[in-house]
Amino acid sequence: MLTDERPTPSARQPSLVGPAPLVPPPDFGPVDRARGWVVTLFVAAIAAITRFTMLGYPTDAGTPVFDEKHYAPQGWQVLTGGWLEDNPGYGLVVHPPIGKQLIAMGEAIFGYNGWGWRFASAMAGTILVLLVIRIVRRLTRSTLIGGLAGILLVADGVTFVSSRLGMLDIFLALFAVAALGCLIVDRDQVRERMARVYAEGRIGDSEWGPRLGARWWRFGAGIMLGLACGTKWSGVYFIVFFGLLSVAFDVAARRAYGVRRPWFGAGVRDVGPALYALVVVPLFVYLASYWAWFASETGVDRHAVGNEIGTGGTWSFVPAALRSLWYYSGNVLQFHAGLTNSAGNHHPWESKPWTWPMGLRPMLYYFAEGDHVTGCGASSCVKAVMLIGTPAMWWLALPMLAWALWQSVVRKDWRYATVLTGYGAAFLPWLTTLDRQMYYFYAVALAPFMVMGFALVLGDVLGSARASFERRTTGLLAVCLYVGLVVANFIWLWPILTAVPITPETWQHQLWLPSWR
Numbered sequence: 001m002l003t004d005e006r007p008t009p010s011a012r013q014p015s016l017v018g019p020a021p022l023v024p025p026p027d028f029g030p031v032d033r034a035r036g037w038v039v040t041l042f043v044a045a046i047a048a049i050t051r052f053t054m055l056g057y058p059t060d061a062g063t064p065v066f067d068e069k070h071y072a073p074q075g076w077q078v079l080t081g082g083w084l085e086d087n088p089g090y091g092l093v094v095h096p097p098i099g100k101q102l103i104a105m106g107e108a109i110f111g112y113n114g115w116g117w118r119f120a121s122a123m124a125g126t127i128l129v130l131l132v133i134r135i136v137r138r139l140t141r142s143t144l145i146g147g148l149a150g151i152l153l154v155a156d157g158v159t160f161v162s163s164r165l166g167m168l169d170i171f172l173a174l175f176a177v178a179a180l181g182c183l184i185v186d187r188d189q190v191r192e193r194m195a196r197v198y199a200e201g202r203i204g205d206s207e208w209g210p211r212l213g214a215r216w217w218r219f220g221a222g223i224m225l226g227l228a229c230g231t232k233w234s235g236v237y238f239i240v241f242f243g244l245l246s247v248a249f250d251v252a253a254r255r256a257y258g259v260r261r262p263w264f265g266a267g268v269r270d271v272g273p274a275l276y277a278l279v280v281v282p283l284f285v286y287l288a289s290y291w292a293w294f295a296s297e298t299g300v301d302r303h304a305v306g307n308e309i310g311t312g313g314t315w316s317f318v319p320a321a322l323r324s325l326w327y328y329s330g331n332v333l334q335f336h337a338g339l340t341n342s343a344g345n346h347h348p349w350e351s352k353p354w355t356w357p358m359g360l361r362p363m364l365y366y367f368a369e370g371d372h373v374t375g376c377g378a379s380s381c382v383k384a385v386m387l388i389g390t391p392a393m394w395w396l397a398l399p400m401l402a403w404a405l406w407q408s409v410v411r412k413d414w415r416y417a418t419v420l421t422g423y424g425a426a427f428l429p430w431l432t433t434l435d436r437q438m439y440y441f442y443a444v445a446l447a448p449f450m451v452m453g454f455a456l457v458l459g460d461v462l463g464s465a466r467a468s469f470e471r472r473t474t475g476l477l478a479v480c481l482y483v484g485l486v487v488a489n490f491i492w493l494w495p496i497l498t499a500v501p502i503t504p505e506t507w508q509h510q511l512w513l514p515s516w517r
Contacts, residue, residue, distance in 0.1 A: 035143055036137055036143045039150075043129065043130075044127075044133070047125065047126045047130075048122075050154060051122040051125045051160070055119070058385065058499040065165070066165070068117060070087070071100055071117070074086075075102075075107050076104070078104040079108055083097075084292050091300070092335065093300055095233075096232070097289050099172075100168075101289075103120050105120055106118065106120040106123075106166075107119075124171050125162065128159060128173060128174050128177060132150060133146045133147060135149075135452065136150075136452055138185070139418065145456075145459045145462070146455070149451055151483055152451045152483065152486055153447075155390055156389065156451060157390045158359070158387060158388070158447045159447050159448065161385060161388075165365065172228055172234065173447065175224045175231060176228050176238045176422065176425070176426065178224040182221035182224060183218065183242060186218040189217060190253050191257075193210070193213065194253050195257070203257055204260070206265075208261055209261075209262065215277070218277045219277050222280075225238055225278060225282040226281060226282035226283070226288075226289075229285075229286045230289035237426070237428075238426075239282055241421050241424060243274060243278045243279065251263055287322075301328035304323070304328060305324050309323070339436060340437065341437060342435050345437045346437070347437060349440075350439055352434060356427065356443040357398060359388060359389030359391070359395075362386050362516055363388075365385040365387060367382075368499075369382045374501065375501035377503075378503045381501040381502065384507065386497065388496070388497070389443075390490050390493065392482075392485050392489040393454060400454055401423070403457060408420055415456055419449055422446075422448075423450060426445040427446050430442060458479045461478050493510065
């Protein structure tokens with residue numbers, strides 16, 4: 001277990017244990033770089049095969065399925081209409097443009113077909129696996145645990161299905177995970193710089209601790225958070241949670257190296273730059289995502305100032321373009337706020353957040369049955385695509401979260417606390433708007449953090465490198481059996497994740513819970 005401990009004055013010799021070695025290895029993590037990249041690329045290649053196989057199937061008679069019907073046409077509008085999208089059925093566009101711009105890039109390559117509007121999602125899903133491997137490898141200092149995390153994510157039904165549909169949530173998950181990865185690398189670099197200052201005997205020059213210089217990985221996290229907000233507004237939640245996490249990392253680093261006033265030091269040295277990197281930078285990236293809207297004459301509400309709203313007033317000093325965007329965003333917010341159960345908005349497959357951790361209410365994206373569906377070897381066949389979490393993981397999510405919480409609070413394990421922060425950002429804010437119409441695909445963003453949590457648990461089961469051979473062998477057996485169970489469960493669900501024709505009887509066998517029907 002890695003914990004934050006304050007070094008003593010006598011601790012001036014290089015240390016190979018603990019989170020803050022005085023002479024850290026070059027990357028402040030695993031040193032088996034070649035093997036690490038071999039494992040990463042091999043597992044990512046498996047992810048690519050699963051995500052891209054039959055990517056253009058199924059379609060609804062050649063058209064998008066489910067909510068692809070919103071984003072695939074808007075992506076095509078982006079591609080063919082000056083990088084602007086509209087939504088004539090509602091009179092406004094309900095999400096920022098980044099995700100639809102990514103979909104448009106796939107459509108530019110393959111055309112307006114299943115491969116076109118799903119290519120970007122499949123790429124995002126593959127890169128997501130790669131990032132999770134690298135993040136968990138750095139969290140645990142273990143290439144083995146990082147590789148296992150990648151295998152678990154490959155076999156997760158939620159991210160798998162989301163990687164094969166032209167929707168937005170997989171992009172949000174990708175950018176949120178990328179932001180966390182940047183912050184973890186930033187944490188290691190901060191400790192590397194603190195270790196250098198400590199070794200030189202300069203840690204006490206200021207009671208606040210040293211200035212840490214330019215932190216480009218944290219700047220990169222800000223860019224990723226801006227892209228997340230430019231995909232869906234729920235990216236704002238990650239700004240809040242990850243901002244607090246970054247400051248917590250800084251406080252812990254200053255405490256670990258014996259800064260006399262670590263909290264005050266972090267407040268003076270770190271909070272201001274953190275606000276710039278994780279608030280100001282995302283804001284500018286978000287605004288930049290509307291570049292085509294700003295440059296247009298026909299964007300929705302582009303010229304609201306002087307038409308829908310007046311040119312004077314308290315905020316008249318703000319540029320008209322920004323005021324128009326604010327007005328347009330207010331209309332979007334009002335649209336979302338009105339999608340409530342109390343207002344009579346119901347959907348047969350909607351779900352509430354308390355069902356998401358265990359995947360109790362999945363989402364049916366596509367369904368076809370009858371004599372025209374063939375290929376299952378029977379007179380009548382069924383084809384379905386269901387967003388469903390692999391039960392071997394999702395049904396154990398609550399015990400995993402409880403263990404992570406105990407490790408974070410009692411054992412003060414920063415790794416579990418980091419994963420819980422990401423999970424909380426993707427989950428907790430939705431509990432404040434329970435009347436709103438919500439769906440299980442909102443849980444796509446929490447899936448990679450759940451997988452990271454399971455990977456950390458598998459590391460605990462495997463045991464410390466200093467444990468006995470018997471202990472390590474038993475732990476390895478248990479880990480292999482569990483990962484094999486997850487993969488087998490994923491293979492079992494494959495037909496209803498990919499619309500493989502099956503018999504009606506097999507379809508019924510796939511629906512394990514009444515809430516899945």
